[in-house]
Amino acid sequence: MTPLLELEGLSIRLPTPDGLRAVVHDVDLSVEAGQIYGIAGESGSGKTMTMLSLLGLLPRGGVASGRATFDGRDVLAAGKQARRSLRGKDLSMVFQDPMTSLHPMLTVGRQLTEHARLHLGISKAEASRRAAAMLEEVRIPDGEAALRAYPHEFSGGMRQRIAIAIALMCEPQVLIADEPTTALDVTVQAGILQLLDRLRRERGMAVVLITHDLGVMSSIAERVSVMYAGRVIEHGDARDVLQRPGHPYTRGLLGALPQPGAGAGSELRAIPGVPASPLDPPPGCAFHPRCPLAIDACRTAVPPLIAGASEPRHAAACIVTMADIAPRASTGSEVTP
Ligand SMILES: Nc1ncnc2c1ncn2[C@@H]1O[C@H](COP(=O)(O)OP(=O)(O)OP(=O)(O)O)[C@@H](O)[C@H]1O
Numbered sequence: 637m638t639p640l641l642e643l644e645g646l647s648i649r650l651p652t653p654d655g656l657r658a659v660v661h662d663v664d665l666s667v668e669a670g671q672i673y674g675i676a677g678e679s680g681s682g683k684t685m686t687m688l689s690l691l692g693l694l695p696r697g698g699v700a701s702g703r704a705t706f707d708g709r710d711v712l713a714a715g716k717q718a719r720r721s722l723r724g725k726d727l728s729m730v731f732q733d734p735m736t737s738l739h740p741m742l743t744v745g746r747q748l749t750e751h752a753r754l755h756l757g758i759s760k761a762e763a764s765r766r767a768a769a770m771l772e773e774v775r776i777p778d779g780e781a782a783l784r785a786y787p788h789e790f791s792g793g794m795r796q797r798i799a800i801a802i803a804l805m806c807e808p809q810v811l812i813a814d815e816p817t818t819a820l821d822v823t824v825q826a827g828i829l830q831l832l833d834r835l836r837r838e839r840g841m842a843v844v845l846i847t848h849d850l851g852v853m854s855s856i857a858e859r860v861s862v863m864y865a866g867r868v869i870e871h872g873d874a875r876d877v878l879q880r881p882g883h884p885y886t887r888g889l890l891g892a893l894p895q896p897g898a899g900a901g902s903e904l905r906a907i908p909g910v911p912a913s914p915l916d917p918p919p920g921c922a923f924h925p926r927c928p929l930a931i932d933a934c935r936t937a938v939p940p941l942i943a944g945a946s947e948p949r950h951a952a953a954c955i956v957t958m959a960d961i962a963p964r965a966s967t968g969s970e971v972t973p
């Protein structure tokens with residue numbers, strides 16, 4: 637199947653007091669129609685910036701390089717006009733903080749209908765009808781009244797669901813959902829995940845799901861990429877990555893999952909040490925200072941993604957755990973500048 641969204645060697649530099657600095661390196665990613673693609677990783681690993689670059693929404697002065705295509709069209713090279721028409725209708729994003737994406741002074745109805753009228757060329761009445769139906773889909777009670785209300789009249793969880801409804805109004809082909817369920821309680825979270833899964837099945841919508849929560853990931857994602865300090869350090873089918881993680885970092889993240897049956901109050905095991913900043917990563921493998929398996933070679937060269945011997949679609953950037961096939965794959969390895 638041809639991918640709907642494809643990133644090849646995507647890198648991002650952002651302005652800092654020390655000039656332009658790389659925060660995302662060489663990301664490859666390929667999302668097919670009807671697929672839920674999960675992106676996991678600790679805070680600051682570059683998940684949001686990677687996706688913002690596709691919409692042309694990097695912080696001012698940010699530069700994306702490499703290749704990104706949507707349905708064969710070059711997204712990074714697209715002009716402002718083309719980007720705007722892509723945004724909302726083809727690629728739509730639910731932002732991490734719903735309060736930054738909802739306008740406080742405009743009614744929910746106006747925010748839901750405006751883009752739809754523009755992109756789909758539908759009447760005001762038709763847009764309102766759709767908006768009320770979409771609010772029902774995301775389980776906002778009394779859609780008609782909600783259309784006339786302002787964002788501050790809703791709870792945080794409801795605002796998050798309104799932001800999801802706005803992103804879905806134009807029936808995008810790819811929905812980028814940045815931590816869409818983090819602020820929600822478990823029941824509402826399950827409802828949102830079911831909704832995303834249904835839209836995937838019924839409309840062939842693809843979803844890029846960014847989350848810290850590997851439990852959420854394992855319940856609906858088909859493919860997964862794990863990021864650390866601005867790089868993808870492991871990717872593969874969700875089942876393979878979550879059941880047989882190759883990278884010590886992914887293994888650490890999974891160790892932080894609550895144990896099934898452990899009951900409420902069980903401790904989460906966090907990975908010792910602090911996440912590396914992509915702005916100033918340690919040399920070699922950025923995870924080496926926190927890695928119990930690190931050897932000298934990990935401190936000198938950035939390890940390449942090495943495919944598994946039995947599962948070529950599953951790869952991890954670790955020269956220790958993937959050592960059985962490292963000699964063949966490490967020829968293309970990059971050396972830290
Ligand atoms: N406005 C900015 N200017 C300069 N650097 C920034 C800016 N915003 C973020 N960064 C840098 O970019 C890196 C990646 O940030 P990004 O927001 O993509 O992380 P993330 O993986 O989405 O984290 P989180 O899980 O906390 O949302 C951060 O580590 C930070 O160093």
Ligand SMILES: [Mg+2]
Pocket residue numbers: 683684685732814
């Ligand atoms: Mg983020």
